[in-house]
Amino acid sequence: MSGISSPSRPARAVSVAPKPLVLTGELIRPAALTVADLRTRWGQRRAEVVFECAKRGPQRHTFEGPLLRDVVGDARPSFDATRRKDRSRFLLAVTGGDGHRTVLSWAEIDADFADSPILLATAMDGRGLDLSGSQLVVPSDRCGARYISAITSVWVGACAFPQT
Ligand SMILES: Nc1nc2c(c(=O)[nH]1)N[C@H]1C(S)=C(S)[C@@H](COP(=O)(O)O)O[C@H]1N2
Ligand SMILES: [Mo]
Numbered sequence: 001m002s003g004i005s006s007p008s009r010p011a012r013a014v015s016v017a018p019k020p021l022v023l024t025g026e027l028i029r030p031a032a033l034t035v036a037d038l039r040t041r042w043g044q045r046r047a048e049v050v051f052e053c054a055k056r057g058p059q060r061h062t063f064e065g066p067l068l069r070d071v072v073g074d075a076r077p078s079f080d081a082t083r084r085k086d087r088s089r090f091l092l093a094v095t096g097g098d099g100h101r102t103v104l105s106w107a108e109i110d111a112d113f114a115d116s117p118i119l120l121a122t123a124m125d126g127r128g129l130d131l132s133g134s135q136l137v138v139p140s141d142r143c144g145a146r147y148i149s150a151i152t153s154v155w156v157g158a159c160a161f162p163q164t
Contacts, residue, residue, distance in 0.1 A: 018097065018133040018150060021120070025157040026090075028076035035130045039122040042066030042074075047119055047137050051144035059144060063137045065121040068092070068154075069109040077106070077156050084112050089158045094136050097150030102136070104146075106156075116140050120151065 020032040033041075045067060050060045072092065080086040090106035107113035119137040122129055129135060133150035141147075 017131055019152065021134055021151050022153040023072065023075045023156070024153055025155040026078040027072075027156055028078055029074070031075050033071070035122050035128065035134055038066055038071065038120055038134055039128075042070045044122065045117060045119055047117065047139050049137065049139050051147060052142055053144045062125055063119055063121040063135070064123040065119040065134065065137065067109070068104075068118045068120050068136070069111070071120055072109075072154065072156055075156070079106075079158070084110075088113065090156060091159050093155040094146075094148045094151060095153045095155075096148040097133060097152055100148060102146045102148055104138075114140075120154075 017034070020034045020037070023031045023033065043066060044064050047063045048061075049063065050058050052058055077087075077090055079090055087110055088105075088107050092104045092106065092109075093101060094104065095101045104118065108116045109118050117139060119139075121135040121137050124135060133152070136146060136148040136151060138146045
């Protein structure tokens with residue numbers, strides 16, 4: 001029999017799902033979360049955004065995902081949650097898969113301060129981000145630099161003030 005059909009090569013297991021996003025820093029309950037965790041364990045918000053990229057001009061996307069505040073809040077930052085002044089000392093540093101990193105202040109996401117609906121996206125334009133990793137969504141930013149993609153970690157902690 002000619003034309004032996006060699007069985008097609010099995011697709012290489014594309015289980016290259018990214019490492020879970022690590023919540024670290026001054027937290028009582030640090031955690032490692034997959035995009036599936038972010039989708040199933042917290043309520044999902046939707047954000048239609050336009051941000052400006054310095055190189056590529058305006059970018060329009062629809063994102064879905066939980067509020068960063070809800071996710072990080074469940075990791076229990078080690079501030080006194082009943083004191084606004086204590087919460088206002090805290091920062092968050094978000095790192096992407098390529099090392100791009102940005103900071104937020106806790107007050108940006110805190111309901112008693114700026115109350116910004118910043119998301120940890122689980123989907124962009126209707127496609128799950130399970131294989132690429134979560135993306136930070138900052139609807140109030142005019143520029144795209146803080147829309148960190150392929151998030152690997154979110155560090156939470158008090159600002160290290162210089163000793164005086
Ligand atoms: N991990 C990572 N995320 C990143 C960047 C980056 O260099 N690395 N660039 C930012 C910048 S400058 C912009 S404008 C947006 C671009 O998002 P887009 O590629 O989805 O349009 O991604 C942001 N997120
Ligand atoms: Mo950009």
